[in-house]
Amino acid sequence: MQKKAVILANGAFPTHEIPLxxxxxxxxxxxCDGAINNLEEAKIEPYAIVGDLDSLDPDLKWKYRDIIYHFSNQDNNDLTKAVNWCLENNFNEVVIVGATGKRDDHMIGNIFLLPLYAKKIRVRMLTSYGIFTPILRSKNFESYTRQQVSIFSPNSNTSITTANLRYALTSQKLDMMWQGTLNESMGDSFRIEFEGGPLIIYQEY
Structure with missing residues (x-):
């Protein structure tokens, strides 16, 4: 049975209709911790608040005291704590929103944590511009003609082959992170095949 949670990180609150x-x-x-401040302004009810509580408004801490889960461990960021909480509570899918914007270093860190999460749970990250999907094995993607697509390969030894992208890759390794960016779909789907991995695929809305 599919049990999905939406994790709201404490980055920029989403503006696009899809994450909203x-x-x-x-x-x-x-x-994630102080993200409740934005959710409260949007008049949306939380299911749980997870984190070290270092950025939570005291009034909201009292208001939501029954659904707060405090984790003081500084080895993981609040986003990872939220994903782990979802796993412990039998969720098998998470959609992450609000994980970009504000601090660029946090944004990059959050994006490249996705493959770690993907080993444990089905996960996607929605921004105000597009979707990041981590994949551990070859995959077909739904798309549309001229959709902008980027491929990020944290492991430079990964051999990648694509189908139905404008700039085809054939058993190609991406030595630098930027090399798989700014591609384009040629139709209503495309395929990414690879050996090694993981990969992170970005698709604009």
Whole structure:
């Protein structure tokens, strides 16, 4: 049985209708610490608040005291704590929103944590511009003609072959992170095949 949570990180609150719809339609919104301040302004109810509570407004800490889960461990960031909480509470899918914007270093860190999460749970990250999907094995993607697509390969030894992208890769390794960016879909789907991995695929809305 599919049990999905939407994790709201404490980055820039989403503005695009797709991540906003995920928030408004979800019964299981897990807030990373101070993200509850933005959720409160949007008049959306949280399901749980997870983190070290260092950026939580005292009034909201009292208001939501029954659904707060405090983890003081500094070895993991609040986003990882929220994903781990979802795993411990039998969720098998998470959609992450609000994980970009504000601090660029946090944004990059959050994006490149996705393959770690993907080993444990089905995960996607929605921004105000597009979707990041981590993959551990070859995969077909739904798309549309001229959709902008980027491939990020944390492991430079990964051999990648693509189908139905404008700039084809054939058993190619990406030595630098930028080399798989700014590609384009040629139709209503494309395929990424690879040996090694993981990969992170970005698709604009």
């Amino acid at each position: 719809k995920e928030l408004k339609n979800s019964k299981h919104i897990v807030c």
